[in-house]
Amino acid sequence: MHIGLFVPCFIDAFYPKVGIATLELLERLGCRVDYPFDQTCCGQPMVNAGCHAEAAATEQLFVDNFAAYDAIVAPSGSCVHQVRDNLTAIEQTPAVKHVRENTFELVEYLHDVLEVEAFPWACFPHRVGYHDSCNTLRHLGHGKPSELYGPSFSKPRTMLSKVEGVELVTPDRPDECCGFGGTFSATEPEVSGQMGRDKIADHGRAGADYIVSADTSCLMHQAGCAKRIGAGIQFRHIAEILNGANA
Amino acid sequence: MASDNGANATSEAQPRPAKPGAGKRVDHAAGARQFLAATEHAESHDERVWAMRQRRDAAVETIPEWEELRDLASQIKTHALTHLDEYLEQFEANAKANGIHVHWAADAADHNRIVHEIFQENGVQRVIKSKSMLMEECGFRQYMDAAGFDMIETDLGERIQQLDDEDPSHVVVPAVHKMRSDVSQVFSKTLDSDPGNDDAHYLTEHQRQATRPLILDADAGMTGANFAIAETGGFVVCTNEGNADLSANVPNLHVASIGIEKVVPRVEDMGVFIRMLSRSALGSPITQYTSHFRGPKPGGETHIVLVDNGRSERLGSEKFWSALKCIRCGACMNTCPVFRRSGGLSYGATYTGPLGLILDPSIDARRYSNLPFASTLNGSCTNVCPVKINIHEQIFEWRKVLAEDKQVPWTKRSSLAAAGRVLASPKSYRAALKTAHSALHYLPDWAIYNRLNAWGQVRDLPDVPAEGTFHDWYRKHRLNTAEAGDNE
Numbered sequence: 001m002h003i004g005l006f007v008p009c010f011i012d013a014f015y016p017k018v019g020i021a022t023l024e025l026l027e028r029l030g031c032r033v034d035y036p037f038d039q040t041c042c043g044q045p046m047v048n049a050g051c052h053a054e055a056a057a058t059e060q061l062f063v064d065n066f067a068a069y070d071a072i073v074a075p076s077g078s079c080v081h082q083v084r085d086n087l088t089a090i091e092q093t094p095a096v097k098h099v100r101e102n103t104f105e106l107v108e109y110l111h112d113v114l115e116v117e118a119f120p121w122a123c124f125p126h127r128v129g130y131h132d133s134c135n136t137l138r139h140l141g142h143g144k145p146s147e148l149y150g151p152s153f154s155k156p157r158t159m160l161s162k163v164e165g166v167e168l169v170t171p172d173r174p175d176e177c178c179g180f181g182g183t184f185s186a187t188e189p190e191v192s193g194q195m196g197r198d199k200i201a202d203h204g205r206a207g208a209d210y211i212v213s214a215d216t217s218c219l220m221h222q223a224g225c226a227k228r229i230g231a232g233i234q235f236r237h238i239a240e241i242l243n244g245a246n247a
Numbered sequence: 248m249a250s251d252n253g254a255n256a257t258s259e260a261q262p263r264p265a266k267p268g269a270g271k272r273v274d275h276a277a278g279a280r281q282f283l284a285a286t287e288h289a290e291s292h293d294e295r296v297w298a299m300r301q302r303r304d305a306a307v308e309t310i311p312e313w314e315e316l317r318d319l320a321s322q323i324k325t326h327a328l329t330h331l332d333e334y335l336e337q338f339e340a341n342a343k344a345n346g347i348h349v350h351w352a353a354d355a356a357d358h359n360r361i362v363h364e365i366f367q368e369n370g371v372q373r374v375i376k377s378k379s380m381l382m383e384e385c386g387f388r389q390y391m392d393a394a395g396f397d398m399i400e401t402d403l404g405e406r407i408q409q410l411d412d413e414d415p416s417h418v419v420v421p422a423v424h425k426m427r428s429d430v431s432q433v434f435s436k437t438l439d440s441d442p443g444n445d446d447a448h449y450l451t452e453h454q455r456q457a458t459r460p461l462i463l464d465a466d467a468g469m470t471g472a473n474f475a476i477a478e479t480g481g482f483v484v485c486t487n488e489g490n491a492d493l494s495a496n497v498p499n500l501h502v503a504s505i506g507i508e509k510v511v512p513r514v515e516d517m518g519v520f521i522r523m524l525s526r527s528a529l530g531s532p533i534t535q536y537t538s539h540f541r542g543p544k545p546g547g548e549t550h551i552v553l554v555d556n557g558r559s560e561r562l563g564s565e566k567f568w569s570a571l572k573c574i575r576c577g578a579c580m581n582t583c584p585v586f587r588r589s590g591g592l593s594y595g596a597t598y599t600g601p602l603g604l605i606l607d608p609s610i611d612a613r614r615y616s617n618l619p620f621a622s623t624l625n626g627s628c629t630n631v632c633p634v635k636i637n638i639h640e641q642i643f644e645w646r647k648v649l650a651e652d653k654q655v656p657w658t659k660r661s662s663l664a665a666a667g668r669v670l671a672s673p674k675s676y677r678a679a680l681k682t683a684h685s686a687l688h689y690l691p692d693w694a695i696y697n698r699l700n701a702w703g704q705v706r707d708l709p710d711v712p713a714e715g716t717f718h719d720w721y722r723k724h725r726l727n728t729a730e731a732g733d734n735e
């Protein structure tokens with residue numbers, strides 16, 4: 001297995017630690033990981049706003065960067081959803097199909113492909129509220145959404161429960177959207193901000209010290225809302241915790 | 248179905264998003280901003296509507312075959328819609344055989360004219376009606392007002408909205424955005440109730456006493472229908488207040504307005520839909536009144552107006568036809584975090600919430616071009632929908648259609664085109680990062696997809712990381728300079 005690491009544009013710019021943790025974690029788990037140097041973005045900003053034609057060249061660049069790898073792994077559920085389900089602005093060549101079928105979000109790669117049983121290097125002695133991003137939960141199948149009937153499961157919580165010291169707490173609305181929503185955060189700032197503040201408050205009531213997620217964009221939005229209102233809660237990407245960050 | 252009238256009281260004025268005039272675009276974000284500014288209303292609305300979603304979850308928990316029921320309901324609707332012509336003909340023939348007059352209306356104007364004519368022929372002056380979204384869609388209230396008829400709503404929530412001269416904000420609970428104090432105000436202005444009394448029982452009873460005589464005096468009654476059954480020519484109306492029975496049975500003349508998509512093949516199908524409708528809507532096992540109408544009462548007369556109003560055209564659209572499966576349970580609204588925080592009136596349309604986002608643009612793409620963007624695409628609507636409409640995928644698809652149709656503002660399209668050009672070129676992308684003095688300069692262009700001020704208005708920006716970009720870190724720690732790419 002030769003993995004191509006995809007570090008989405010906003011993680012590259014603002015959250016390099018998330019990219020580093022993802023890379024180091026995969027390497028610790030014995031993977032051979034490359035970071036293709038000419039990567040930029042998956043095309044989601046344009047596609048999310050309905051502008052598919054405007055995304056075509058970016059989608060093509062993505063495919064060109066990653067077509068040679070057996071698997072493409074990214075620490076961002078929404079970008080993986082874009083690649084897997086919506087990268088359709090360009091002709092669906094065998095290379096495009098290969099890339100779309102073999103792009104994984106980090107948690108599902110750990111859970112489904114590597115079937116990781118332990119993170120012996122990790123210890124996170126804090127109360128954690130896990131934020132199910134809508135893209136990972138409902139579009140990538142990280143777990144059972146609260147509105148569907150069926151047995152409960154959660155891949156990210158299963159992974160976090162293997163980390164020493166993690167105490168998971170559950171908010172009242174466990175999988176309510178936090179209001180980021182890509183283009184939505186800019187077209188509807190008031191509703192988006194209200195949802196973000198509600199989310200933080202819900203986690204706070206449940207006693208969380210940290211909000212942890214597999215989607216950096218949700219964390220960026222919630223952290224921005226928290227900072228604006230002076231809420232003390234902290235934010236970490238799940239990759240950082242699984243890789244051994246301890247605060 | 249019934250309106251939940253138990254919300255709190257407040258002295259805060261009810262937010263009233265302005266409805267844009269003809270030819271204007273609905274600005275959902277502006278309506279939402281106004282709604283959220285009335286904080287007590289906003290908080291109460293979110294909580295009340297969320298409570299319905301929770302009651303729905305609890306009801307679903309008791310039905311182990313819930314997901315199979317959803318499949319079955321979806322299949323029945325798909326079958327009915329793909330054989331719609333046959334079932335409509337069958338329905339018409341059977342309804343006529345039962346002694347019902349059947350009319351066909353191509354559009355809203357047709358519907359209003361047909362009903363008007365029926366009333367004129369029968370010397371009708373005062374009409375009672377049971378809440379019907381189709382009549383709202385046809386602008387029937389306003390039409391009847393202009394034509395000089397007295398129309399009295401028999402559904403409590405809808406009656407409140409009627410007295411307040413406001414549209415329903417939700418397909419099941421039309422006055423859910425109002426608090427008790429708002430209702431008290433409306434009634435004191437229109438029904439002469441005690442302005443200082445906002446007790447729910449007092450208000451309900453006062454309304455009842457004021458309206459009953461009007462109901463008992465009516466010349467004609469109107470209902471919609473939740474289902475029309477092809478094999479019997481009968482139709483089914485579900486209410487929690489029994490108000491459809493009042494509308495249909497008190498006067499001798501009953502007119503039912505029915506959208507053509509309401510036809511299902513068999514009575515047996517009711518076993519599936521009736522189990523799902525109220526559980527999805529309010530979490531109750533069944534509506535209080537599930538009324539089957541099969542023909543006129545002795546000495547009475549029943550008319551059905553089958554309304555198309557764009558439905559057959561929608562049926563022909565590959566991407567959006569399945570929205571016709573909708574049984575108007577409102578579950579998608581209750582689960583929608585945007586609906587809960589913006590209120591139904593902010594949609595400026597008959598159909599609100601996720602359902603509205605996929606129906607309204609097909610009614611008027613320009614007027615409702617902003618609505619498909621009033622969603623985070625979280626997908627919960629799709630999961631709660633009892634007939635399995637892929638709601639969030641249709642919202643996503645509408646964005647594309649609207650962008651291609653140039654209904655998305657030019658500034659937005661051109662900034663995304665610019666973003667697309669930068670992101671398609673590693674060189675310009677790296678340059679954009681490098682030339683930026685701080686996050687403030689490059690964030691809006693490509694990371695946040697849109698205007699900086701929209702982001703900064705409610706949120707702080709992330710700090711610029713000390714270690715530089717991931718790219719920088721990788722180059723420094725993992726590569727020899729010789730190996731590094733050129734696109735710095």
Ligand code: SF4
Pocket residue numbers: 527572573574575576577578579580602628631632633634635636638
């Ligand atoms: S779209 Fe589905 S969930 Fe929404 S009102 Fe219609 S049937 Fe109910």
